[in-house]
Amino acid sequence: MSNIVVDKSKVPWWVSNVIVPLVNLTLALLVSGLFVFIAGENPIEAVKLIIYGSFGYIQGFAYTLYYTTNFIFTGLAFAVAFHCRLFNIGGEGQAYIGGLGVFLVAINLSFLPVPIVWLLAIFGAFLFGAAWAYIPAYLQSKRGSHVVITTIMFNFIASSLMIFLLVDVIRDTNQMAPHTVKLPEEIWLPSFEAFSGILGIKIRYSPLNLTFLLAIASLFFVWFLVWKTKWGYEMRAVGHNTQAAIYAGISPHKNIIIAMCISGGLAGLLGVNEILGVSHKIQAGFPAGYGFTGIAVALMGRNHPIGILPAAFLFGILYQGGSEVTFEMPNITRYMFVAVQGLIILFSGALENLFRPQIESFFVRRLNREVNA
Amino acid sequence: MVSPILELTDINKSFGHVQANKKINLKINKGTIHGIIGENGAGKSTLMSIVFGLYQANSGSIKINGKEINLRSPRDSIINGIGMVHQHFMLVENFTVLENIILGFEGETVFGEKLQKAKEDLEKLCKTYNFNIDLDATISDLSVGFRQRVEILKSLYRGAEILILDEPTGVLTPQEVDELFKILRSLKDEGKTIVLITHKLIEIMDLTSEVSVMRQGEMVGHTKTEDTSKEQLAEMMVGRSVLLRVDKKEIKKGETIFKVNNLSVKDDLDVTRVKDVNLEICSGEILGIAGVTGNGQTELLEALSGIRKVESGSIELFGEKISDQNNFLNPRMLKEKGLAHVPEDRQRMGLIGDFKAYENLIFGYHDQEPYSKSAILNNKEITEYSNKVMQEYDVRPNSPNLITSNFSGGNQQKIILSRELNENPKVLLVGQPTRGVDIGAIEFIHQRLIDMRDKGAAILLASVELDEILSLSDRIIVMFDGKIVGEKENKNVTDRELGLLMAGVA
Structure with missing residues (x-):
């Protein structure tokens, strides 16, 4: 093991927050390239395809942003809880239940003016997601049941509950498949092609819709909450040093619950994108792993909105570009890209500190030399 | 003359800039109970950790039975017949007594013969020294006194000839202390050597035949216990170091604003740490709490500041009851009422x-x-x-x-x-305000506290630094074993008087 001791106060912020993640990302991509090579394809070509698929044409780019939207929500969800040192692994289940909230509000209140339905549906998504996170939060704060365990269990419970509802309670009875009826068209969120239609540009279908702006707003919301309000301050205090928080009269119980509920609510907003924006109905399994990938997004983005945005975008590129690659390169399957994601999580999450000391000490020495020279 | 079983020569040890042990010489004779006494931070535990191989001395030599040895780890010490019972027990809670004792010395991959043999050996040991332990009991089911016995048994099983006990009675009830002393005496009678680290003079007088006194990292004296007295030891222990005197105006005592009635408080392990404490503080007054660490000061401050639950009794601020066993104000409400708290442990809490x-x-x-x-x-x-x-x-x-x-x-x-x-608090609770603080900052901090007093705040100051208590306080109380064992006006009080009270003698 290396024993490099770095004086943290001397490390410039851009080294720890930009250079180190970039190095980790590059390593992950190099190893991925190796896999592509072993699979018998040209890694350079694959990169070209990824870039083309996600940026090369407007519809592809719209897809990239659509994926980015979902990753922003789930990434933020994980980050908020993490500031209170809670590992909310339950984004998946909270998003699922959040979707139920969107649907119930939208279908039952569709007689109201459209913008109000949207607002209420967003509220419903947040509320349902938060409620699903509340139970593990309560168990953690009052009974000491670890949220990692309970939120994982709650993902399974959410999944079973939704299957039950979709099969027996809210299924579209004209169909055999486990999904609900469609929402009335007038309350769908405007899609990207509708916007460009107004501007006179005609493009083909993409799932990108108005929710993207909600995601951007959420980034601001989280930044403001965590660093500019006393709630965020208290959450962070509990997360960093619970003893000290108690000394200052800050209740750990209350803050665990607040942090988890906001976290769950943000995950729930994924339902707005998927249901009000894209499919307009609840389909079984619609969160499709976004909740889990959000953990990687948050880790890569160092739990800060400014980091989560590019991290979510990167995963958006991988999702969209990846599907382009699997389409063009028969040797590369969809699962290959799951492996690539895994490598990114491995290098930027689990192995985050692998090269950090070396990189930081390198820069500290170089900068010192400049100062002395 | 027989060479001593353990001989330390010129041991030096420093941590960073702090020299914890300065040129320590110590001889311990076989078959004795040897006491090492000193205040907190005097370097007793450091010294014994060196003997047990937990730390390596910067210089100096260690001889066992006249033979120089090199102790690089506890394993080396165990091989050389040194055993140590720490203040905090090193036991695996969900293992049985037997499993804990053989831990690291199993001797076989699949338990069978050797385990059986170990069990028989241990049963013999238990009988010899009258330990009365069920080897199959799980540690988490045992009381503190029994856990300590397991630690002692563990050392003996591993062949300890010298047994070091670090503040062994700190966590025990009086009955358990009696039991422990019985065991220690029978160990001595069997020819074992015991080193007892403590700050309690009574234990020294009661149990040991020889005693060494440490102060501020130095060994300040060795003597036979029968040739000395509690008073003499207390004086050696406290010493007469230079006082950092602070310029202090004559006290302008106001009315009583903070009052504690029959307060009892338990710690996290459910041990009663504060026992039936009564105190009053007036505005414009500094009340100092002297005492060795772990005699209830921490829990008292935590209860007064609303962090810890009150077991019984009550606390009054401006004549209004703020806490009793049923309800208590949280720290934030207390802050609004003008009570501020500088906690003992700044990193953990402040x-x-x-x-x-x-x-x-x-x-x-x-x-x-x-x-x-x-x-x-x-x-x-x-x-x-x-x-x-x-x-x-x-x-x-x-x-x-x-x-x-x-x-x-x-x-x-x-x-x-x-x-x-x-915020100009009316009541200020201060714990160890200058622990680990450099001299310049100490003076500054002391001056600020005096300023607060002159402005009319009621200040409760808990410190293990006797100098600090003496130079700042108007009135001094001494805590020992959770109780207030003495109260003095800070006029003609001497170090020695306080030292005796702190050691639970007077």
């Missing part, structure tokens, strides 16, 4: 190391105006305030945006102090 300095400067007051309005932090105000107080308290470096853990201990303490004093 600060958040990962926060920036300005965030710690408002910690606990963050939801008050002008620092925040309707839940939104007012960064402009906070920054202005931070710049101002950091200058006023001479916090170095003077940068509110620096992460707090990068400040030195003294400057961290100044951050806490400025925060707690800034």
Whole structure:
């Protein structure tokens, strides 16, 4: 093991927050390239395809942003809880239940003016997601049941509950498949092609819709909450040093619950994108792993909105570009890209500190030399 | 003459700039109970950790039975027949007694013969020394006294000839102490050598045949126990170091504003740590609590500041009951009522190391105006305030945006102090205000506390530094074993008197 001791106060912020993640990302991509090579394809070509698929044409780019939207929500969800040192692994289940909230509000209140339905549906998504996170939060704060365990269990419970509802309670009875009826068209969120239609540009279908702006707003919301309000301050205090928080009269119980509920609510907003924006109905399994990938997004983005945005975008590129690659390169399957994601999580999450000391000490020495020279 | 079983020559040990042991010489004779006594931080535990191989001395030699040995790890010490029972037991809670004792010395991969053999050996040992332990009991089911016996048994099983006990009675009830002493005496009779580290004079007089006194990292005397007295030992232990006298005006005592009635408090392990304490503090007065660490001061301060639950009794502020066993005000409500608290352990409690300095400067007051309005932090105000107080308290470096853990201990303490004093509290609870703080900052901190007193605050000061208590307090109480064992006006009181009280003698 290396024993490099770095004086943290001397490390410039851009080294720890930009250079180190970039190095980790590059390593992950190099190893991925190796896999592509072993699979018998040209890694350079694959990169070209990824870039083309996600940026090369407007519809592809719209897809990239659509994926980015979902990753922003789930990434933020994980980050908020993490500031209170809670590992909310339950984004998946909270998003699922959040979707139920969107649907119930939208279908039952569709007689109201459209913008109000949207607002209420967003509220419903947040509320349902938060409620699903509340139970593990309560168990953690009052009974000491670890949220990692309970939120994982709650993902399974959410999944079973939704299957039950979709099969027996809210299924579209004209169909055999486990999904609900469609929402009335007038309350769908405007899609990207509708916007460009107004501007006179005609493009083909993409799932990108108005929710993207909600995601951007959420980034601001989280930044403001965590660093500019006393709630965020208290959450962070509990997360960093619970003893000290108690000394200052800050209740750990209350803050665990607040942090988890906001976290769950943000995950729930994924339902707005998927249901009000894209499919307009609840389909079984619609969160499709976004909740889990959000953990990687948050880790890569160092739990800060400014980091989560590019991290979510990167995963958006991988999702969209990846599907382009699997389409063009028969040797590369969809699962290959799951492996690539895994490598990114491995290098930027689990192995985050692998090269950090070396990189930081390198820069500290170089900068010192400049100062002395 | 027979060479001593353990001989230390010129042992030096320092941690960073702090020299914990200075040229220590010590001879321990076989078959004796040898006491090592001294105040907190005198270097007793460090010295014994060196003997047990936990630390390596910077210089000096260790001889066992006249033969020089090199102790690099506890394993070396165990091989050389040295066993140690720590203050905090090193036992696996969900293992049985037997499993704990053989841990690391199993001798076989699949338990069978050797385990059986170990069990038989241990049963014999238990009988010899009258231990009365069920080897198949799970540690978590045992009381503290029994756990200690398991530790002793463990050392004996591993062939200890010299047994070091670090403050063994700190966690025991009086009955358990009697039992322990019986065991120790029977060990001595069987020819084992025992080193007893303690700050309690009674135990020394009761149990040991020889005693060594340490003070501030130095060995200040060796004597046969029968040739000395408690008074003499207390004087050696406390010493007559130079006092940091603070200029203090004549006391202008106001009315009683803080009152504690028959207070009892338990710690996290459900042990009663504060026993039936009564005290009163007037405005304009500093009441000092002297005492060796672990005699209930921590729990008392925590209960008074609303962090710890009151077991029985009550606390009054301005004649209004603020806490009893049924309900208590949380620290924030107490702050609003004018009670501030500088906690003993700044890293664990007083600060958040990962926060920036300005965030710690408002910690606990963050939801008050002008620092925040309707839940939104007012960064402009906070920054202005931070710049101002950091200058006023001479916090170095003077940068509110620096992460707090990068400040030195003294400057961290100044951050806490400025925060707690800034609101001009009516009652101030202060624990170990100058622990690990450099001399310059000590004077500064002392002056601030005196200023607060002159402004009419009622101050409760708990410190293990006797000098600090003597130079700041108007009145002194001494805590021992959770009880107040003495109260003195700080006029003609001597170190020795206090030393005796602190050691539970007078």
